[in-house]
Amino acid sequence: MSGLLVRPKAPLPEPADFAAVLSGPWTGVTAGELARRPVAVDRGNPVQLGELCEVTGEPDGSIRFAGDFRPAVRLGAGLSEGTVMVEGSVGDEVGLGMAGGSIEVRGHAGAGAGAAPPEARRGMTGGELVVHGSAAQGAGALMRRGLIAVGGSIGTHAGAGMIAGTVLALGAIGPAAGLWSKRGSIVALGEVTIPPTYRYTCTYQPIHLRLMLIRLKARYGFAVLGRHLSGSYRRYSGDLAELGKGEILAWTAE
Amino acid sequence: MNIRGVFIEETFAEAFTMRVARVLITARNIRWAREAALKLTGFATSVIGCKVEAGIERELPKAETPDGRPGISILVMTMGKDDLGKRLIERVGQTVLTCPTTACYDGLAGAPDRVGVGSALRFFGDGFQASKVIGGERFWRIPVMEGEFLVQEKFGMVKGVGGGNFLILARSADSALAAAEAAVDAIAGHPGVILPFPGGVVRSGSKVGARRIKTMIASTNDAFCPTLRAVTQSALPETVNSVLEIVINGTDADAVADAMRLGIDAACREGVVSISAGNYGGKLGPHHFHLRRIMSGTTA
DSSP states (O other): OOOEEEEEESSHHHHHTTTTTSSSSSSSSOOHHHHHSSEETTTTTTEEHHHHHHEEEEEESSEEEEEEEEEEEETTTTSSSSSSEEEEEOTTTTTTTTOOEEEEEEBOOTTOOOOTTOOOOOEEEEEEEEESBOOTTTTTTTTOOEEEEESSBOOOTTTTOOOSEEEEEEEOOOOOOOOOOOOEEESSSSSSSTTTTTTEEEEEEHHHHHHHHHHHHHHHHOOOHHHHHHSEEEEEEEEEETOOOOEEEEEEEO | OTTTTTEEOOOOOOOOOEEEEEEEEEOOSSSHHHHHHHHHHTTOOOOHHHHHHEEEEEEEGGGTTTTTTEEEEEEEEEHHHHHHHHHHHHHHIIIITTTOOOOOEEOTTTTEEEEEEHHHHHGTTOOOOEEEEEETTEEEEEETTEEEEEEEEEEOEEEEEEEEEEEEEESSHHHHHHHHHHHHHTTTTOOOOOOSSSSGGOOOOEEOOOOOOOOOOOEOOEEEEEHHHGOOOOOOOOOOOEEEEEEEEESSHHHHHHHHHOOOHOOOOOOOOEEEEOOOOTTOOOOOHHHHHHHSSOOO
C-alpha cells in the first residue's frame, strides 16, 4: 500500500498529544519531514514524532497509523486535507476541530471526537470522521460542518451545542445528544434518548440519509442494513431552548 | 451506398454546439420518476419555440442512482450557458419539486462548469430549508407537504451537440412511420443521446427563414414535402410519398454518430426508398455527420 505509514517503536507514553502532526498541509511532506513534527508528551514537552514512531512510505495524500494509538490524543486535530486511517483504536479528541479530509478509525475513539479545541467556539468545520467502533462522550460537540459517523455507540452529549453538520451512529447514542444545538442532525439508527427540549415532528423517510448511508457503506464499508435505507425515521426538532433548527432522526421499525 | 435496398444519400446532417445538463430523477418507484421526467421534458422539442430541448436518456436501475431508488436520466440542452440554469430552475422547480417522492441530482459529476439549481430552489423553503454536504456535494432539503424534497445544489454543464438528424424517405406514410418507430426503438436507451421530439420523430422538418414572411426564423422544409412536389424545387424521388425525420441531441459528437448509425440501420427496411439528412449547406453548424461515413463505420 502506498502513502505514509506511522508505527510506534515502543508503547506510546500516555497521553501523547499528536495535535501538531497533521495540522496544516501534510499531504505533500515526506516521511522524514513528517517525522520531525512535534508530539507533546510528559505534560507538554515536545519530542519529534520520529523519536516515538517509525515513519515510512511515500507521500500520496494518505497516511496510516498502525499499532496501538490508544494513548494518542488529538490525532488529526485541525486536519484540512488527505486521508487518515487509524488501524486500531485512538485516544481522546481525534479530529479535534478538523476542517477537511477524512479520518477513519477502525477501532474505538475516545472522548471529544471532532469536538472543539479549548476556548474555541466551533468544533469540526468540515470533512468526514468515521469510527467503526464506538466513540466516547462529546463526539461532535460544537461542530459547525462535516460528518461524524460511528459504527458502534456514542457516549453522552454527542453533538452538544452543534451549529450544523451530522453525527450518525449505527449503535446507541447516550443521553443529552444534541443538547443546546442550533442546527445540525443527530442520526440514531440504534437507541437514543430524546432530550426534553426536542419536540417530535413526524415520522418519514429522509432521502438525504439514503445518500449518506449508501456513501458510508460504499466508501468505508459501514454495516448499513437494508432496513436503515428503506425504514422510517422519527424526526425531533430542537434544541428548542436554542435556535431549534436542529434535528434528531431516530430510525423506527414502525 | 445501399443498405438492404435502401439508398443512403451522399449528404450530411448539420448540427450545433449546445450546453447540456444531465438531470437524474429518482422516486419511490419508477412510476413517479417517469411522471416527473415526462413533465420535465414536456414542451421541450426545439429551442426555436421552447427555449430548451430535453428528453429522457434512459431509465436507471437502483444500483445506478445516488439514493438507491429507481430513476430516470434526462438531458436538458440550450444554446447558451445562462439559459441552461434558468431553464433547469424553472423545470425542476415546477415538475420535480412538485412530484410525489422524487429527488433530483446532477448527472455530470465531473463537469467543471456548474450551474446553481438547488441553490435557487431552496428559497421555496421560506427559511425552513436545510442543507447537507455529502461526499463534498451540497444538497438542499426543502420541506414540502409530503415530507422533504431533496435537490442537489449545483448541476454540471458540458458542451454537447444538438441537431444530429436523418430523414426517412418512404413510399407511404405507413412505411415511413414504421421505419421511424424502428429507428427510435433502436436508439432508445443509448447513453448520451436524447430524441427531443414527440416519440423521437419529427414530421415537420424546417428550413431556415421563410420565403414570404421575413421575420420567421424557420418554416416548412418544402423541398421534402410530398404535397409540394409540383410547385417547389423538390428533393424527393418520384416514389416517395412521406418523409419523417429523427432528430438526435447528445453529450458529444460520437454519441450522436453512434445513435445515427443504429437508427439508420434500423430504418432501412421494406417501404423505405432512401435516407437523407438535413443541413444548411454546412455554413451554420460546426458538426457535420456524413451519412455514408457513419454507416461505413469510418468517421462522423
